[in-house]
Amino acid sequence: xxxxxxxxxxxxxxxxxxxxxxxxxxxxxxxxxxxxxxxxxxxxxxxxxxxxxxxxxxxxxxxxxxxxxxxxxxxxxxxxxxxxxxxxxxxxxxxxxxxxxxxxxxxxxxxxxxxxxxxxxxxxxxxxxxxxxxxxxxxxxxxxxxxxxxxxxxxxxxxxxxxxxxxxxxxxxxxxxxxxxxxxxxxxxxxxxxxxxxxxxxxxxxxxxxx
Amino acid sequence: xxxxxxxxxxxxxxxxxxxxxxxxxxxxxxxxxxxxxxxxxxxxxxxxxxxxxxxxxxxxxxxxxxxxxxxxxxxxxxxxxxxxxxxxxxxxxxxxxxxxxxxxxxxxxxxxxxxxxxxxxxxxxxxxxxxxxxxxxxxxxxxxxxxxxxxxxxxxxxxxxxxxxxxxxxxxxxxxxxxxxxxxxxxxxxxxxxxxxxxxxxxxxxxxxxx
DNA sequence: CGCATAGTTGACTACGCTCAACCCTGGTGG
DNA sequence: CCACCAGGGTTGAGCGTAGTCAACTATGCG
Numbered sequence: 001x002x003x004x005x006x007x008x009x010x011x012x013x014x015x016x017x018x019x020x021x022x023x024x025x026x027x028x029x030x031x032x033x034x035x036x037x038x039x040x041x042x043x044x045x046x047x048x049x050x051x052x053x054x055x056x057x058x059x060x061x062x063x064x065x066x067x068x069x070x071x072x073x074x075x076x077x078x079x080x081x082x083x084x085x086x087x088x089x090x091x092x093x094x095x096x097x098x099x100x101x102x103x104x105x106x107x108x109x110x111x112x113x114x115x116x117x118x119x120x121x122x123x124x125x126x127x128x129x130x131x132x133x134x135x136x137x138x139x140x141x142x143x144x145x146x147x148x149x150x151x152x153x154x155x156x157x158x159x160x161x162x163x164x165x166x167x168x169x170x171x172x173x174x175x176x177x178x179x180x181x182x183x184x185x186x187x188x189x190x191x192x193x194x195x196x197x198x199x200x201x202x203x204x205x206x207x208x209x210x211x
Numbered sequence: 212x213x214x215x216x217x218x219x220x221x222x223x224x225x226x227x228x229x230x231x232x233x234x235x236x237x238x239x240x241x242x243x244x245x246x247x248x249x250x251x252x253x254x255x256x257x258x259x260x261x262x263x264x265x266x267x268x269x270x271x272x273x274x275x276x277x278x279x280x281x282x283x284x285x286x287x288x289x290x291x292x293x294x295x296x297x298x299x300x301x302x303x304x305x306x307x308x309x310x311x312x313x314x315x316x317x318x319x320x321x322x323x324x325x326x327x328x329x330x331x332x333x334x335x336x337x338x339x340x341x342x343x344x345x346x347x348x349x350x351x352x353x354x355x356x357x358x359x360x361x362x363x364x365x366x367x368x369x370x371x372x373x374x375x376x377x378x379x380x381x382x383x384x385x386x387x388x389x390x391x392x393x394x395x396x397x398x399x400x401x402x403x404x405x406x407x408x409x410x411x412x413x414x415x416x417x418x419x420x421x422x
Numbered sequence: 423c424g425c426a427t428a429g430t431t432g433a434c435t436a437c438g439c440t441c442a443a444c445c446c447t448g449g450t451g452g
Numbered sequence: 453c454c455a456c457c458a459g460g461g462t463t464g465a466g467c468g469t470a471g472t473c474a475a476c477t478a479t480g481c482g
Contacts, residue, residue: 074331112323120285
């Protein structure tokens, strides 16, 4: 996530940096609401925000944005925000005014490339989530999720509370808990605190390719 | 979908157009497979493709791309295709080689802007689907889907077979059928062939805002 | 030490999936 | 003009599983 090619405020032209504004959010605080006029693109310096939309009678969680990531690039081409952003913990964000950003993009092809790359990355991330949520069985969803997190080695460290993982998976927390318990007693994984390790046996059969 | 700002092959620089290649697909034919080296971005001239990924023992449908739309822009920044593309009917696509495209982007900020806009549009579309598939109840999913299609007026024309709509919603076709039947007998909607009309009563209560 | 929150486990319910039969439509050929 | 056929669409019955509510435990912070 902290690849050299990711969008960071430091690489923005100084003229743009002058327009940025920082903002600190406390847990649960709403940064912006779906439907409001889109005024800025954001970069998360610290913490984690939840992107979600509120439809009549229920909250739909989209995904989380973590420290080091940017979000809201699609708002550059849209009049209003398409979803709401809420801090899940104490967070700090930088707001980059939309108009200034657009001008900077026109002047710097390099910046445009970086932003496109950033968008492509997020796009893939959301597609991955879409794929996950299309799986009906909790078991498949969870194993696939773990498989995707399994970059190298055989151990995964969950950075978020299970509650949040569950909502990312579109599952009730109880179901996630139960499913992990089942996977553990089946011998597929073993757990310790927030870290999960796949069994040798499982790795041999299912490789570690992402397919 | 045919807005003036959308990406069409005609607006590409002539040098790029020289590199493009056309291809006709018959129903069910596979254009490209997940995991293959990413070589091109595509534009659908005619027909409809299904983007999907094949995981062990099941097919996961992502979404459809229709005539007039482009897809695969994320592959510009990736070594391999992230999902497979299959024609659902006789289709014609244009392939734009990745390398040439990247060069053109560097030379033309205007093109970059158009492509970014296109990506933003697709991004929103996928986010919408993500939102849809996060709804548990079939009823909510279907009504929300219809609500989103309801651009203006009170009638929706379904361009796809219900089967395909169901797979876009992540539902079994039978469930979609049943749900529509229930909505109809509850008086929420009325149906005629492939067109669906919301009742006056429903529209008054739920407005036609998207959220 | 105690409180608040996250995580776990159990029992029950509800609803979406599956399989199967049937209907309806549009296209083809006699 | 009708008979036939194939595909999508509809409806029914039964099952499995994820959601919900609830009680309880574990964990972390003041």
